[in-house]
Amino acid sequence: xxxxxxxxxxxxxxxxxxxxxxxxxxxxxxxxxxxxxxxxxxxxxxxxxxxxxxxxxxxxxxxxxxxxxxxxxxxxxxxxxxxxxxxxxxxxxxxxxxxxxxxxxxxxxxxxxxxxxxxxxxxxxxxxxxxxxxxxxxxxxxxxxxxxxxxxxxxxxxxxxxxxxxxxxxxxxxxxxxxxxxxxxxxxxxxxxxxxxxxxxxxxxxxxxxxxxxxxxxxxxxxxxxxxxxxxxxxxxxxxxxxxxxxxxxxxxxxxxxxxxxxxxxxxxxxxxxxxxxxxxxxxxxxxxxxxxxxxxxxxxxxxxxxxxxxxxxxxxxxxxxxxxxxxxxxxxxxxxxxxxxxxxxxxxxxxxxxxxxxxxxxxxxxxxxxxxxxxxx
Amino acid sequence: xxxxxxxxxxxxxxxxxxxxxxxxxxxxxxxxxxxxxxxxxxxxxxxxxxxxxxxxxxxxxxxxxxxxxxxxxxxxxxxxxxxxxxxxxxx
Ligand code: SF4
Ligand code: SF4
Numbered sequence: 001x002x003x004x005x006x007x008x009x010x011x012x013x014x015x016x017x018x019x020x021x022x023x024x025x026x027x028x029x030x031x032x033x034x035x036x037x038x039x040x041x042x043x044x045x046x047x048x049x050x051x052x053x054x055x056x057x058x059x060x061x062x063x064x065x066x067x068x069x070x071x072x073x074x075x076x077x078x079x080x081x082x083x084x085x086x087x088x089x090x091x092x093x094x095x096x097x098x099x100x101x102x103x104x105x106x107x108x109x110x111x112x113x114x115x116x117x118x119x120x121x122x123x124x125x126x127x128x129x130x131x132x133x134x135x136x137x138x139x140x141x142x143x144x145x146x147x148x149x150x151x152x153x154x155x156x157x158x159x160x161x162x163x164x165x166x167x168x169x170x171x172x173x174x175x176x177x178x179x180x181x182x183x184x185x186x187x188x189x190x191x192x193x194x195x196x197x198x199x200x201x202x203x204x205x206x207x208x209x210x211x212x213x214x215x216x217x218x219x220x221x222x223x224x225x226x227x228x229x230x231x232x233x234x235x236x237x238x239x240x241x242x243x244x245x246x247x248x249x250x251x252x253x254x255x256x257x258x259x260x261x262x263x264x265x266x267x268x269x270x271x272x273x274x275x276x277x278x279x280x281x282x283x284x285x286x287x288x289x290x291x292x293x294x295x296x297x298x299x300x301x302x303x304x305x306x307x308x309x310x311x312x313x314x315x316x317x318x319x320x321x322x323x324x325x326x327x328x329x330x331x332x333x334x335x336x337x338x339x340x341x342x343x344x345x346x347x348x349x350x351x352x353x354x355x356x357x358x359x360x361x362x363x364x365x366x367x368x369x370x371x372x373x374x375x376x377x378x
Numbered sequence: 379x380x381x382x383x384x385x386x387x388x389x390x391x392x393x394x395x396x397x398x399x400x401x402x403x404x405x406x407x408x409x410x411x412x413x414x415x416x417x418x419x420x421x422x423x424x425x426x427x428x429x430x431x432x433x434x435x436x437x438x439x440x441x442x443x444x445x446x447x448x449x450x451x452x453x454x455x456x457x458x459x460x461x462x463x464x465x466x467x468x469x
Contacts, residue, residue, distance in 0.1 A: 011399050011400070013411065058399065059397065059398075059399030059400060061397060061404065061406065061411060062406070062409060062410070062411060064409065087395060089393060089406035089407075089411075091408060091409055113393065113406075113408075114407075114408040114409075116408065116409070151390075153390075153391045153407065153408050154408075155408050155409065181391060181408065182408060
């Protein structure tokens with residue numbers, strides 16, 4: 001990549017720390033890789049603290065602790081304290097399982113700024129069948145109440161799929177009851193487990209249109225009060241792709257549990273060799289690494305993107321989506337109606353009308369191989 | 379309506395801080411950031427829950443004597459910031 005592009009690289013404003021892939025839940029929409037790697041390769045406390053110090057010095061300002069389930073790390077409080085002292089805005093992104101009132105309080109003392117809890121549905125029946133664990137809903141509900149009682153800003157995240165899309169209105173009521181500040185009604189992103197389960201998850205266009213109408217009507221009745229709702233639709237129904245990660249290597253830096261540095265949490269699937277913080281500095285990774293420079297600028301772009309006047313807007317779309325659907329990570333995102341592969345998206349929408357394979361529940365087993373998939377029927 | 383004796387307070391959802399690398403003030407909130415321009419930063423850093431609108435106006439007029447009377451601009455910013463819920467006023 002030429003020097004001109006390199007000097008234009010701004011700071012990695014958003015740092016996502018995936019502390020562990022371990023998780024007590026089994027969501028079929030999970031975007032973690034289906035091969036979860038080995039826990040013994042996970043970064044230790046000191047390595048994480050170093051990552052935060054280096055990234056902050058480069059100008060990173062938002063820090064998300066996620067996973068898997070970040071609460072499984074006993075040193076979470078220590079990491080929160082260190083990063084808050086560095087000036088990060090600290091976000092905990094959790095399933096709520098493993099949270100207690102006491103831990104919420106301890107995290108507050110450590111300086112945690114905000115807690116995001118994910119829900120799988122509007123009631124225990126729906127929630128717990130998707131999460132693959134009994135009592136998950138009750139636990140999440142209680143913890144969400146406690147998060148607000150203890151004075152945190154709270155975001156609720158509902159992953160919307162074919163399974164729960166009919167509950168949108170109940171979900172919005174639940175969010176009001178729990179006094180959420182922001183609510184993401186986000187359709188699953190089809191990476192990792194979610195890609196394997198796409199036919200079961202992807203709502204139909206009619207379901208999307210109906211849900212959007214309900215969301216808008218509900219918003220109109222809010223009169224500026226209550227949670228702010230974000231309805232995030234799958235780009236499968238659009239004719240332009242999303243500006244994935246605000247541009248490759250422009251804003252987001254994800255560190256995976258084993259220390260791999262990625263421009264986005266799903267990038268590991270790409271046939272690229274990603275650097276690791278165990279043996280490279282963050283500034284070297286961000287400014288010099290081949291994989292991070294690979295899709296910066298526009299010289300890598302194929303046609304029709306290369307000569308398209310919208311390339312500054314969407315950067316040719318998502319590299320992971322292009323790779324998953326076409327097998328070529330340089331291809332124009334097939335979501336774009338100008339893409340020669342656009343029919344693949346049309347076909348996916350068709351296939352989702354009648355799933356042929358049973359749904360896969362996420363298996364929390366190390367070194368998972370395809371044959372071990374547990375098939376359940378919802 | 380905003381008047382000069384009101385005391386604006388920062389919505390606890392937001393945190394204001396100076397970012398050396400970006401050379402500006404930013405407002406941080408769950409998973410997001412607003413970059414403030416120079417004048418917005420100057421006003422926001424005076425919102426400490428004690429200063430009244432009149433104090434902010436006087437302080438900034440003293441600090442930037444060559445900029446002319448800033449009163450109008452400050453009112454305009456405060457009302458925009460109120461709409462965005464960055465600020466609130468105790469009645
Ligand atoms: S999506 Fe579900 S299974 Fe995957 S990490 Fe999150 S809570 Fe765990
Ligand atoms: S052709 Fe490429 S750059 Fe143009 S709109 Fe489609 S994806 Fe974006």
